[in-house]
Amino acid sequence: xxxxxxxxxxxxxxxxxxxxxxxxxxxxxxxxxxxxxxxxxxxxxxxxxxxxxxxxxxxxxxxxxxxxxxxxxxxxxxxxxxxxxxxxxxxxxxxxxxxxxxxxxxxxxxxxxxxxxxxxxxxxxxxxxxxxxxxxxxxxxxxxxxxxxxxxxxxxxxxxxxxxxxxxxxxxxxxxxxxxxxxxxxxxxxxxxxxxxxxxxxxxxxxxxxxxxxxxxxxxxxxxxxxxxxxxxxxxxxxxxxxxxxxxxxxxxxxxxxxxxxxxxxxxxxxxxxxxxxxxxxx
Amino acid sequence: xxxxxxxxxxxxxxxxxxxxxxxxxxxxxxxxxxxxxxxxxxxxxxxxxxxxxxxxxxxxxxxxxxxxxxxxxxxxxxxxxxxxxxxxxxxxxxxxxxxxxxxxxxxxxxxxxxxxxxxxxxxxxxxxxxxxxxxxxxxxxxxxxxxxxxxxxxxxxxxxxxxxxxxxxxxxxxxxxxxxxxxxxxxxxxxxxxxxxxxxxxxxxxxxxxxxxxxxxxxxxxxxxxx
Numbered sequence: 001x002x003x004x005x006x007x008x009x010x011x012x013x014x015x016x017x018x019x020x021x022x023x024x025x026x027x028x029x030x031x032x033x034x035x036x037x038x039x040x041x042x043x044x045x046x047x048x049x050x051x052x053x054x055x056x057x058x059x060x061x062x063x064x065x066x067x068x069x070x071x072x073x074x075x076x077x078x079x080x081x082x083x084x085x086x087x088x089x090x091x092x093x094x095x096x097x098x099x100x101x102x103x104x105x106x107x108x109x110x111x112x113x114x115x116x117x118x119x120x121x122x123x124x125x126x127x128x129x130x131x132x133x134x135x136x137x138x139x140x141x142x143x144x145x146x147x148x149x150x151x152x153x154x155x156x157x158x159x160x161x162x163x164x165x166x167x168x169x170x171x172x173x174x175x176x177x178x179x180x181x182x183x184x185x186x187x188x189x190x191x192x193x194x195x196x197x198x199x200x201x202x203x204x205x206x207x208x209x210x211x212x213x214x215x216x217x218x219x220x221x222x223x224x225x226x227x228x229x230x231x232x233x234x235x236x237x238x239x240x241x242x243x244x245x246x247x248x249x250x251x252x253x254x255x256x257x258x259x260x261x262x263x264x265x266x267x268x269x270x271x272x273x274x275x276x277x278x279x280x281x282x283x
Numbered sequence: 284x285x286x287x288x289x290x291x292x293x294x295x296x297x298x299x300x301x302x303x304x305x306x307x308x309x310x311x312x313x314x315x316x317x318x319x320x321x322x323x324x325x326x327x328x329x330x331x332x333x334x335x336x337x338x339x340x341x342x343x344x345x346x347x348x349x350x351x352x353x354x355x356x357x358x359x360x361x362x363x364x365x366x367x368x369x370x371x372x373x374x375x376x377x378x379x380x381x382x383x384x385x386x387x388x389x390x391x392x393x394x395x396x397x398x399x400x401x402x403x404x405x406x407x408x409x410x411x412x413x414x415x416x417x418x419x420x421x422x423x424x425x426x427x428x429x430x431x432x433x434x435x436x437x438x439x440x441x442x443x444x445x446x447x448x449x450x451x452x453x454x455x456x457x458x459x460x461x462x463x464x465x466x467x468x469x470x471x472x473x474x475x476x477x478x479x480x481x482x483x484x485x486x487x488x489x490x491x492x493x494x495x496x497x498x499x500x501x502x503x504x505x506x507x508x509x510x
Binding site: 224 | 285286287289290291292293294296297298301365366367368369371395396398399412413420421424459460462463464466467468469470
């Protein structure tokens with residue numbers, strides 16, 4: 001037992017200690033099984049890290065798409081921007097395809113924490129685009145329907161995708177209802193910003209449409225209440241604030257819209273919103 | 284699909300989810316109850332009189348593990364098998380306790396480290412995820428670490444009870460366990476935190492062994508010197 005006596009401080013020198021220990025009882029059954037455990041844990045951690053990395057890429061690209069979409073209000077030809085956003089989102093979907101690839105044969109929920117931020121951001125971007133195009137809320141099925149991937153080496157051969165060669169596999173990625181819900185909650189923040197900026201551009205109709213849509217979403221969230229995951233109730237608070245801002249904007253438009261010339265409305269708003277909105281960055 | 288329809292669809296999903304969680308919680312409560320009973324049975328080995336009764340205590344504990352098996356079989360029916368990790372948090376704690384208890388029983392019986400397969404067999408569950416309700420590797424390792432601290436306590440109490448050889452055997456065992464754990468690259472997670480406690484167990488047992496050897500109480504010094 002003496003070999004242990006002086007161990008107090010040299011423990012810091014972990015490598016040396018490890019070398020000695022492993023060499024002293026390399027053959028022991030405990031060491032043998034722990035070597036297997038080491039491999040298993042390392043494989044699992046590596047996969048987790050890879051997923052975190054992909055998720056981060058998904059988040060960044062989705063954020064950029066959202067910024068791009070905010071330009072819609074101030075541009076003559078929105079269709080061009082929407083198409084560009086579509087292209088960007090296709091790239092994001094490719095990344096999500098990588099996540100699906102990593103998760104093939106795994107329990108999705110084991111690694112859920114690694115990729116949930118990215119997925120929420122994607123839901124936010126995709127539903128924002130959908131709202132600008134169709135003025136309605138994208139459904140969970142519609143999102144999931146676009147996350148189907150063909151896993152075949154020859155992706156460039158377009159015709160073969162339909163034929164489903166024997167080697168090809170269909171991979172799907174399912175956004176969980178909770179992720180969808182949290183993504184939609186984030187969407188409301190974007191809609192609020194869109195409302196304010198569209199007023200700045202002298203667009204009088206959009207704010208009213210937006211306030212109606214936001215109210216519907218707010219009602220939906222109130223209906224779910226605290227049955228949802230914990231984060232939902234936190235987001236509900238932010239949602240209330242966004243709704244308040246939009247409703248205030250509509251109120252001002254109604255009351256003063258008839259009095260003030262349109263080109264001056266923007267000034268009225270910018271002063272008003274800075275007053276009630278000290279934390280714009282939270283969205 | 285309108286906004287309202289969408290939200291009521293999600294709401295339906297969420298309440299179904301809550302029902303499943305409620306069912307799981309009920310079974311887990313029963314499991315915790317049984318785990319406490321087994322622990323009580325095994326705790327008596329720390330009593331001076333308990334040392335002679337180790338085999339009978341273990342037999343009794345093994346009987347109780349049959350109840351555990353039925354509860355776990357019941358738990359399996361409460362949720363879809365491929366969603367194990369979705370509800371993992373609910374039974375993670377109790378499964379670690381049960382892993383500890385099986386490891387402790389096996390150690391008391393044979394003085395060896397229980398394999399993951401054996402734990403799974405004692406609890407009536409699977410080892411690999413693909414086959415169904417399984418024992419996660421991290422839970423198994425956490426259970427082993429709980430046993431290490433129980434053994435350091437046992438070393439102290441066995442000296443009190445006049446058994447001077449047991450601490451030496453425990454010491455060898457824990458040292459081997461320690462080198463085993465040092466092979467793992469643990470992330471900064473709960474398992475790592477628990478592993479950080481292992482060195483105190485090692486230290487405590489070393490102190491017991493030291494106390495015994497300077498007083499010449501250790502009966503088989505040769506056998507552990509050449510280890």
